[in-house]
Amino acid sequence: MASMATRFTNTPSPFHSIQRTSYTHLGAPVKVSISTSKSKKTHLRLRVSAGLIEPDGGKLVELLVEEPLRGLKKKEALSLPRIELSSIDIQWVHVLSEGWASPLTGFMRESEFLQTLHFNSLRLPDGSVANMSVPIVLAIDDAQKHSIGDSTSVALFDSKNNPIAVLKNIEIYKHPKEERIARTWGTTAPGLPYVDQAITNAGNWLIGGDLEVIEPIKYHDGLDRFRQSPAELREEFTRRNADAVFAFQLRNPVHNGHALLMTDTRRRLLEMGYKNPILLLHPLGGYTKADDVPLSWRMKQHEKVLEDGVLDPETTVVSIFPSPMHYAGPTEVQWHAKARINAGANFYIVGRDPAGMGHPTEKRDLYDADHGKKVLSMAPGLERLNILPFRVAAYDKTQGKMAFFDPSRAQDFLFISGTKMRTLAKNKENPPEGFMCPGGWKVLVEYYDSLVPASSGRLPEPEAVLA
Amino acid sequence: MASMATRFTNTPSPFHSIQRTSYTHLGAPVKVSISTSKSKKTHLRLRVSAGLIEPDGGKLVELLVEEPLRGLKKKEALSLPRIELSSIDIQWVHVLSEGWASPLTGFMRESEFLQTLHFNSLRLPDGSVANMSVPIVLAIDDAQKHSIGDSTSVALFDSKNNPIAVLKNIEIYKHPKEERIARTWGTTAPGLPYVDQAITNAGNWLIGGDLEVIEPIKYHDGLDRFRQSPAELREEFTRRNADAVFAFQLRNPVHNGHALLMTDTRRRLLEMGYKNPILLLHPLGGYTKADDVPLSWRMKQHEKVLEDGVLDPETTVVSIFPSPMHYAGPTEVQWHAKARINAGANFYIVGRDPAGMGHPTEKRDLYDADHGKKVLSMAPGLERLNILPFRVAAYDKTQGKMAFFDPSRAQDFLFISGTKMRTLAKNKENPPEGFMCPGGWKVLVEYYDSLVPASSGRLPEPEAVLA
Numbered sequence: 001m002a003s004m005a006t007r008f009t010n011t012p013s014p015f016h017s018i019q020r021t022s023y024t025h026l027g028a029p030v031k032v033s034i035s036t037s038k039s040k041k042t043h044l045r046l047r048v049s050a051g052l053i054e055p056d057g058g059k060l061v062e063l064l065v066e067e068p069l070r071g072l073k074k075k076e077a078l079s080l081p082r083i084e085l086s087s088i089d090i091q092w093v094h095v096l097s098e099g100w101a102s103p104l105t106g107f108m109r110e111s112e113f114l115q116t117l118h119f120n121s122l123r124l125p126d127g128s129v130a131n132m133s134v135p136i137v138l139a140i141d142d143a144q145k146h147s148i149g150d151s152t153s154v155a156l157f158d159s160k161n162n163p164i165a166v167l168k169n170i171e172i173y174k175h176p177k178e179e180r181i182a183r184t185w186g187t188t189a190p191g192l193p194y195v196d197q198a199i200t201n202a203g204n205w206l207i208g209g210d211l212e213v214i215e216p217i218k219y220h221d222g223l224d225r226f227r228q229s230p231a232e233l234r235e236e237f238t239r240r241n242a243d244a245v246f247a248f249q250l251r252n253p254v255h256n257g258h259a260l261l262m263t264d265t266r267r268r269l270l271e272m273g274y275k276n277p278i279l280l281l282h283p284l285g286g287y288t289k290a291d292d293v294p295l296s297w298r299m300k301q302h303e304k305v306l307e308d309g310v311l312d313p314e315t316t317v318v319s320i321f322p323s324p325m326h327y328a329g330p331t332e333v334q335w336h337a338k339a340r341i342n343a344g345a346n347f348y349i350v351g352r353d354p355a356g357m358g359h360p361t362e363k364r365d366l367y368d369a370d371h372g373k374k375v376l377s378m379a380p381g382l383e384r385l386n387i388l389p390f391r392v393a394a395y396d397k398t399q400g401k402m403a404f405f406d407p408s409r410a411q412d413f414l415f416i417s418g419t420k421m422r423t424l425a426k427n428k429e430n431p432p433e434g435f436m437c438p439g440g441w442k443v444l445v446e447y448y449d450s451l452v453p454a455s456s457g458r459l460p461e462p463e464a465v466l467a
Numbered sequence: 468m469a470s471m472a473t474r475f476t477n478t479p480s481p482f483h484s485i486q487r488t489s490y491t492h493l494g495a496p497v498k499v500s501i502s503t504s505k506s507k508k509t510h511l512r513l514r515v516s517a518g519l520i521e522p523d524g525g526k527l528v529e530l531l532v533e534e535p536l537r538g539l540k541k542k543e544a545l546s547l548p549r550i551e552l553s554s555i556d557i558q559w560v561h562v563l564s565e566g567w568a569s570p571l572t573g574f575m576r577e578s579e580f581l582q583t584l585h586f587n588s589l590r591l592p593d594g595s596v597a598n599m600s601v602p603i604v605l606a607i608d609d610a611q612k613h614s615i616g617d618s619t620s621v622a623l624f625d626s627k628n629n630p631i632a633v634l635k636n637i638e639i640y641k642h643p644k645e646e647r648i649a650r651t652w653g654t655t656a657p658g659l660p661y662v663d664q665a666i667t668n669a670g671n672w673l674i675g676g677d678l679e680v681i682e683p684i685k686y687h688d689g690l691d692r693f694r695q696s697p698a699e700l701r702e703e704f705t706r707r708n709a710d711a712v713f714a715f716q717l718r719n720p721v722h723n724g725h726a727l728l729m730t731d732t733r734r735r736l737l738e739m740g741y742k743n744p745i746l747l748l749h750p751l752g753g754y755t756k757a758d759d760v761p762l763s764w765r766m767k768q769h770e771k772v773l774e775d776g777v778l779d780p781e782t783t784v785v786s787i788f789p790s791p792m793h794y795a796g797p798t799e800v801q802w803h804a805k806a807r808i809n810a811g812a813n814f815y816i817v818g819r820d821p822a823g824m825g826h827p828t829e830k831r832d833l834y835d836a837d838h839g840k841k842v843l844s845m846a847p848g849l850e851r852l853n854i855l856p857f858r859v860a861a862y863d864k865t866q867g868k869m870a871f872f873d874p875s876r877a878q879d880f881l882f883i884s885g886t887k888m889r890t891l892a893k894n895k896e897n898p899p900e901g902f903m904c905p906g907g908w909k910v911l912v913e914y915y916d917s918l919v920p921a922s923s924g925r926l927p928e929p930e931a932v933l934a
Contacts, residue, residue, distance in 0.1 A: 119847055187649055189645075374578065374581055379585070
């Protein structure tokens with residue numbers, strides 16, 4: 001995976017101040033200022049905000065306990081009432097600990113939860129607004145609530161009884177499951193994957209508070225080096241001297257249509273006057289539904305795409321976004337975009353039906369395919385982010401490759417759906433040449449092949465493990 | 468109803484400029500500036516914003532066609548594709564025509580609809596935000612959509628074939644009913660009154676555009692003189708020299724607990740330094756569910772309350788709010804508050820479980836009783852409004868009257884629920900003395916008595932009628 005190495009370094013090379021203003025058709029004038037940055041001792045505390053878009057609320061809120069205090073914090077955790085976390089809970093601890101959800105300081109209290117449900121945004125003390133569309137909450141049941149009693153702090157443990165974090169100044173409030181589901185997904189139909197997995201059987205209470213995470217969350221699945229935090233990504237972009245960062249969220253294998261889109265976006269940014277736009281290719285690494293391709297296989301596939309030269313490693317950073325997936329369409333795409341601001345992205349590519357899926361009980365898509373980008377473009381707290389709508393790519397039979405769809409000669413184009421792609425790969429058939437680089441396709445075929453012994457079951461997702 | 472007369476006049480008496488800043492515990496410093504206002508020729512175009520809180524978006528958006536052009540507009544309507552309005556649709560036309568929903572210029576287009584569903588607010592061209600929590604939309608079916616064809620305008624007719632309005636620069640888009648219901652009510656359970664009445668059987672398309680209303684909407688039920696527009700209310704408040712306006716939304720009979728609350732609010736405002744706080748007692752006049760007391764009876768009851776001296780007519784304006792009721796709790800209370808800003812209110816009294824009801828299929832309230840005031844206090848676009856949370860009043864057995872509940876002597880208090888009140892009135896029994904003024908109680912008993920011949924059915928609601 002040499003080509004995917006992100007060449008992380010603790011010592012960004014110093015460089016001089018640049019000020020540029022570029023007027024684009026994509027929104028307000030873009031001001032990018034890059035000033036000399038200095039290396040500091042503890043790299044996780046280093047703030048590389050100069051030159052990159054500011055994190056929500058002005059600074060990254062990292063919730064990791066400093067190295068020398070970890071022993072003490074572990075001791076404290078052992079003395080507190082305990083809550084056992086599910087693997088999705090731990091993914092949220094991961095998300096919170098690194099500041100993807102800045103300015104959140106922990107699992108949501110009720111005021112944050114209500115603002116998220118009703119306004120998809122939080123009002124900050126200075127009167128400004130940060131986007132926050134997906135509830136990041138921790139559910140507990142009656143027995144756990146009872147065992148907490150009057151304690152103002154609790155300890156969060158994993159299923160193997162390892163202390164993960166302490167939650168301070170807690171607030172316990174009712175978990176209005178039906179309302180949460182209805183307002184987040186716009187439906188309460190049974191069969192929503194995240195709901196089935198994480199809400200239906202969860203406790204009737206939510207517990208919010210300030211999170212103190214004892215150690216960085218690791219999964220020990222060979223992919224941890226791709227799980228860069230927002231601070232690490234900001235360092236990387238600064239090191240690469242990026243004057244624009246465009247993020248591409250994905251949870252599927254990359255085909256040449258995606259690649260075309262990403263290279264074309266870079267071309268457009270160069271045309272706008274940016275000198276060094278960097279692509280953040282950012283596959284989602286948390287919970288996904290059973291019929292999505294698992295992270296490990298997707299990462300193998302992405303590796304091949306870079307090796308085959310479809311994307312330029314010099315201008316691409318591949319990293320894993322630790323969030324679990326909601327499949328909540330227009331509500332969730334805001335979260336996907338907002339989290340990338342915190343990682344330094346000022347451009348966000350949005351496609352057709354982002355974070356969408358089929359309706360769980362009706363024969364239609366759950367969301368209107370255009371609502372995602374419309375909602376994203378109007379979302380409070382995302383005004384600073386430039387939204388780049390997806391241009392539809394399809395297989396151009398006349399050229400034998402993926403190209404932007406031209407409605408004036410629609411008959412020349414072939415749309416290859418995800419279902420079609422899966423069927424081909426399962427049957428070890430090849431897609432039309434030029435649809436996906438051969439190395440990447442081979443990975444997909446291998447993945448579906450690997451399912452056969454387990455009678456088409458799914459490989460387990462990696463879980464966070466303590467070293 | 469002499470005591471309820473609002474003494475409307477076209478010529479506000481001029482008075483001099485007053486500037487005051489008062490620091491309260493209720494929110495940001497309140498700045499009230501009252502400057503000389505001048506009378507103008509057409510009273511509906513008069514802007515009496517001086518001294519009162521500004522309407523959302525800076526000015527009241529009234530959508531009534533000027534008198535001399537009405538004939539022409541009617542002619543135009545007769546030449547256009549037609550949409551027949553339901554009585555709830557006409558109530559929304561009424562609401563829009565008078566600027567309660569300022570800055571909306573008509574039924575919502577998709578961008579407004581999506582912002583309402585996701586953010587409960589609209590971003591205005593100047594970057595500011597106006598609250599808008601309830602979709603104000605017009606549904607049409609496939610046949611109507613087909614009949615509109617390529618026309619850019621349509622005419623809106625009532626069920627008796629009278630032209631009501633023209634909708635210009637129309638936009639037709641999908642009506643995502645399930646999503647609309649889930650995001651507005653936080654549930655999709657069957658049995659939500661407004662949903663059953665106005666959404667379930669509505670068309671699969673929504674049509675938005677700029678509304679031009681041919682004539683003021685009238686109901687000819689003897690209550691039209693109480694249906695003052697926001698502009699008329701603003702004139703009235705200015706005429707009365709109000710330096711604070713506090714609004715009380717209600718859809719129930721007024722008992723002495725309400726009265727206590729309203730007089731106590733006035734006392735608190737005087738303590739804060741206001742010289743002349745005026746109460747806007749503002750019963751909702753549009754669609755309500757079958758077991759609510761109908762508007763005509765409520766107005767009779769309110770009249771008695773003023774006649775009996777429970778509220779002071781000198782400092783009270785009784786008027787009818789033309790909106791239909793959603794029973795959408797925390798989502799709807801924002802609409803109730805926002806509309807009152809447009810009518811000049813800068814204080815809003817919010818109670819327990821505003822706009823709430825029982826869950827239609829489960830044995831519990833649909834909303835947490837505290838969510839309404841919490842959501843209201845955090846709602847985007849309502850920062851200028853001072854939210855006055857309800858203090859709970861109950862019947863104090865030791866004093867023989869309604870008093871603010873004192874938890875330290877809970878045993879002295881009797882809570883008389885709406886259900887209890889209804890049961891007493893139906894059985895012609897009296898509530899404890901001091902619960903409601905006798906004249907008001909008599910009206911209630913008469914109302915329930917009137918239901919008996921119709922086998923407990925409900926009197927029909929007044930419908931808008933053309934003169």
